[in-house]
Amino acid sequence: MSRGCSLHEVAELGWDALAGLVPEWDALAAAAAEPNPFYESWALVPALETDGPPMRCAAVRIRGELAALFPLQPDTRYKGLPARALRSWRNRHMLLCTPLVRNGREQEAFAALIAWAARSASILELDYFPGDGPLRAALGEALGASERPWLVTYAYERALLRRAASAEAYVAGMERGVRSELRRRERRLKEAGRAEYVRLGSDLERWIEEFLVLEASGWKGQARGALACRESDVRYARAVLRGAQARGELFASGVDLDGKPIARRLCLTSGEGGILFKSAYDEAHARLAPGMLAHLENIRAFHDQPHRLQWIDSATGPDNAAANSVWKDRRRVERVAIGVDAWGAFLLTLLPLLRKAKAKMRPAPAARAARTETSSPSTGARP
Numbered sequence: 001m002s003r004g005c006s007l008h009e010v011a012e013l014g015w016d017a018l019a020g021l022v023p024e025w026d027a028l029a030a031a032a033a034e035p036n037p038f039y040e041s042w043a044l045v046p047a048l049e050t051d052g053p054p055m056r057c058a059a060v061r062i063r064g065e066l067a068a069l070f071p072l073q074p075d076t077r078y079k080g081l082p083a084r085a086l087r088s089w090r091n092r093h094m095l096l097c098t099p100l101v102r103n104g105r106e107q108e109a110f111a112a113l114i115a116w117a118a119r120s121a122s123i124l125e126l127d128y129f130p131g132d133g134p135l136r137a138a139l140g141e142a143l144g145a146s147e148r149p150w151l152v153t154y155a156y157e158r159a160l161l162r163r164a165a166s167a168e169a170y171v172a173g174m175e176r177g178v179r180s181e182l183r184r185r186e187r188r189l190k191e192a193g194r195a196e197y198v199r200l201g202s203d204l205e206r207w208i209e210e211f212l213v214l215e216a217s218g219w220k221g222q223a224r225g226a227l228a229c230r231e232s233d234v235r236y237a238r239a240v241l242r243g244a245q246a247r248g249e250l251f252a253s254g255v256d257l258d259g260k261p262i263a264r265r266l267c268l269t270s271g272e273g274g275i276l277f278k279s280a281y282d283e284a285h286a287r288l289a290p291g292m293l294a295h296l297e298n299i300r301a302f303h304d305q306p307h308r309l310q311w312i313d314s315a316t317g318p319d320n321a322a323a324n325s326v327w328k329d330r331r332r333v334e335r336v337a338i339g340v341d342a343w344g345a346f347l348l349t350l351l352p353l354l355r356k357a358k359a360k361m362r363p364a365p366a367a368r369a370a371r372t373e374t375s376s377p378s379t380g381a382r383p
Helices: 014-019 021-032 041-048 106-117 133-147 166-171 176-192 204-216 231-246 283-288 290-303 323-325 342-361 365-374
Strands: 002-004 009-015 056-062 063-073 085-088 123-130 151-162 195-199 249-259 260-270 272-282 311-313 329-339
Touching: 009 014, 009 021, 014 041, 021 041, 021 151, 041 231, 056 106, 056 133, 085 176, 085 342, 106 133, 123 133, 123 342, 133 329, 151 290, 151 323, 151 342, 166 176, 166 290, 166 365, 176 195, 176 249, 176 290, 176 323, 195 290, 204 231, 204 260, 204 272, 231 249, 231 260, 231 272, 249 290, 260 290, 272 283, 272 290, 283 290, 290 323, 329 342
Parallel strands: 085 123, 272 311
Antiparallel strands: 002 009, 009 056, 056 063, 063 085, 123 329, 151 311, 151 329, 195 249, 249 260, 260 272
């Protein structure tokens, strides 16, 4: 179904239409203002075939040219309130929802999206959205022009690996204590056996199998969060990694001990950036800090990639000590809520008041700690 004028048109694409759009989709990704491997055709199509949420994909055309793709998921409620919402679509393996927007068309694309969303929703929420850069600036301009209310309902900074003159220069720029710790860990690793830093070559299938076993052997497997715990996740990972390698958009590195993998890092790339897709380490060798050493080899492997690649997003939470200590830069990600109709605008004005009321109703710290001890841990919570 298409809506809009001859200059700006927004179409909601179903699965068949989206699958038929791949050549234009790939051309859009190549010309995007900011990259996101997760939303490219070779990664999003396999994601849609897993058990992710339902999707409504808004395709924005400007003068007939595909200018943007916004994968969105619908909801009948927003934060428990009766309001139809459209949120950035993702499955549980995606911690980046940067939409694909053609360079030079950013503000027009966001303006068209906001106007289109108002026809079927009250709240438009852009989750895991870049907190700086051209898309954030364009969104701000589009919101200012539309005079619609909006809020950043959550934001945090996470580790970012940014290219230096060389891997050696990057390591030299680390804090002295971090460099000393890395050297100490490397000595311990060599003392433990035949240690080797490794990188992915043409043997992707072996790396996939080894990674599935390694990840499932630790806490992720115990928590049923490892890829190997769900057949649909295994299919998804295989398809994404194969697709990335076929396009030259995958690099992977790790650490072996006595010929066996004890740490792995798998990175997806696109344009000048990339994202750490999956990582795992052998917890039986935790005293050797294989995960930290894998970060070190990841830095070396990154600097050996083509120079078009300028940064890698860690895709971690804000408190990941290993990534934060070794990767020096930071990237801000946000959740931006926009009231696209009158009801949504009203709810956004109430949201800060509701937060204050909930904060006052929370139990005292001692009571909260006691209750936490007897409650079950939540799963799948949004940050």
